[in-house]
Amino acid sequence: MASSVLSAASHSFSPSSSLCSRQTHKGKPKIGGNTLRFNKGLNSFPHARSSGRISMAVAVNVSRFEGIPMAPPDPILGVSEAFKADTSDVKLNLGVGAYRTEELQPYVLNVVKKAENLMLERGDNKEYLPIEGLAAFNKATAELLLGAGNPAIKQQRVATVQGLSGTGSLRLGAALIERYFAGAKVLISAPTWGNHKNIFNDARVPWSEYRYYDPKTVGLDFEGMIEDIKSAPEGSFVVLHGCAHNPTGIDPTPEQWEKIADVIQEKNHIPFFDVAYQGFASGSLDEDAASVRLFVARGMEVLVAQSYSKNLGLYAERIGAINVISSSPESAARVKSQLKRLARPMYSNPPVHGARIVADVVGNPVLFNEWKAEMEMMAGRIKNVRQQLYNSITSKDNSGKDWSFILKQIGMFSFTGLNKDQSDNMTNKWHVYMTKDGRISLAGLSLAKCEYLADAIIDSYHNVS
């Protein structure tokens, strides 16, 4: 029997991890309080009867996960960790995209606190939601996205399933593509949010990039974008950021959106919008949804992933939705049923807490208006900070470099145009933490720190190459 244990070990695991090598490897591991030893007589049964069982001094199973490598740290979350470890007084965290007040504190919206208290008072139960999520939330989120009177909603052509914030909603959409559009490719912008690639990779959906960011202008490479979308195989899915492109902050103009829609229609592509900042970009929910509404108004079939992480500050509650606007109510119903079938083996049904908050806020006119005001406030603070940063830089920098991209970009993030070495200089010399692609999160910047940041950027841009 001992041999079968050994053979089990060498059969199942990497060749280097036979039991023999395990024994010589840094001494005997302590298992169950006993030192590791072999029981020669596995045939003699260690049955537990009434008193004191024979201890099962059998060789411990060699782990099935021997040799599993350490995964690389997440590029974005790793920045915050490095920031925490820095002891400098002047350090600035412009890494992760979570909103901060002028005092650089996290912010819980007042309407959220109110909604939570309402929920407590109501004594809501904690029953499972249906697989598709909270009905009141699904209704509210589709109406927020498309406008309450939108014909697509009236005609019941919108399939909405509550998802685990933007990530989870994108993943459901990706899984739908994998299952029903075999071989279809997804086009994502270069650059894009880092997790887009992971999502499509893990969902086993092939992707390629379309040109987006133009480093020369620190703006949109519109020609390149159109060309790449045009040259993709017909019937590709095109991931578009509805507003406040992450990481660049560069959005197409309304005219450019029209042309993008034209070429997508021409090639029979399907647009897949990622809407993570509705209301948070311009301060207006309607304005920020204009791109999506444009496409839907043309009668196109569209996928849209939404998130309430930023605009309602509900980061940790994981609340969002996947919407599929299709050409008939019957097709929307079928699609919804299949989205549910994909969700069930992932997490069965979505978490209720965030959904109730959104439904309560949107469903209550007083709270809804308060929310809009808070959102305007948050977006306004970011716009002010952009302006202040621009003013600081332009007043200090005499090189003639055009810094206006800071004002043209929108949303939480700004692509500074700094390269990796320059970004490293920001961190190493100035204790400014950002991602290596040159992205800074303006949500983490206060008016008071704009001068300092301006100095850092100017120094890094001019003195480091």
Added chain:
Amino acid sequence: MAIRNSLNGQFLRRSSFAGARFMSSSWFRSIEPAPKDPILGVTEAFLADQSPNKVNVGVGAYRDDNGKPVVLECVREAERRIAGGQFMEYLPIGGSIKMVEESLKLAYGDNSEFIKDKRIAAVQALSGTGACRLFAAFQQRFHPNSQIYIPVPTWANHHNIWRDAGVPMKTFRYYHPESKGLDFAGLMDDMKNAPDGSFFLLHACAHNPTGVDPSEEQWREISFQIKAKGHFPFFDMAYQGFASGDPERDAKAIRIFLEDGHLIGLAQSYAKNMGLYGQRVGCLSVLCEDEKQAVAVKSQLQLIARPMYSNPPLHGALIVSTVLGDPELKKLWLNEVKVMADRIIGMRNSLRENLEKRNSPLTWHHITDQIGMFCYSGLTPEQVDRMTNEFHIYMTRNGRISMAGINTGNVGYVADAIHEVTRSGYVADDMDQVTKSY
């Protein structure tokens, strides 16, 4: 900015130059309607029923004696403490460290040396489903040629989870229809005959859907057999505390395996035992050989979680860590979980008595032999249909009854109905009837 604002109105009213070229044929044409989920579909049908006598013994959510959902007092108190306080920043990808710590103590033992030695790779997961899915994806990634052995029968969603994760399934015998108990010989045989080093899915306690658990002795023999074959035991523990009323006792199988030196995987859920169904809070853990391996395994689990949902929801995790982390609240929880378990056990006794009183030709001791929320009644799918169509009693077609849906007010009625449909003395006594109802 200015450009955008001034064009706003124009932008919205404008119709495309190409005309609104309406998509005449949908991209989603080939997408078929999905079949209804067998378990959750039951509740939908129940809700639609207008009959005043209707009884829902379908989905496994606890109900009090008035048939109402329950939010535990310890949970309400925890919520009062956390309301309005926390800012809702993202949890780490692996979730709430505190909640995970408390979960490991609950499952592995407060003073577990595996915790002290940091040998457990553990992450917060989206309840039991999410924990199983993470593990299945992990198994697929690092053992792409492996399969998962699942008991017959098992919770229907297990099939979906491993299938969608891309891991093929095999089965091992578990339920013995003739005795409505455990097919122990068949189980041991199947474990012996499986190739060395196979992955086995085990229900730690309160097997779903049968309620049939191995005895302690049987667990020890199972442990031995698994050890001899070098199999990997993955436990799904969705009912710790909820089965016997005592979480320590319900973790017995796991403790046996740990004593015997197995390196286990474990999915935990707080849906039932803390009544946190809709909050989706659970934990996935994998016991490793040493701390270094545990760190590596955890990092890989996070790599799987990140493109699924980035990081898990906070609220439920806060509730769990508040309750388990506070001795008073934890004590309250232990009492409340015992109340729930006791009520279920009481209803089992009551249902059995009621059936025996009616001089049923069949035996019903399995109702009290089985444990946990579910009872495998032995009803055939046709009999289940009669239960629903004639008596408005909703259950899944495999004959599974959720005892949580039974109360002093309806136990007589349910007994009547079961008696009525089984008058002929015929019950599901072969596995075809059990398995075809998936």
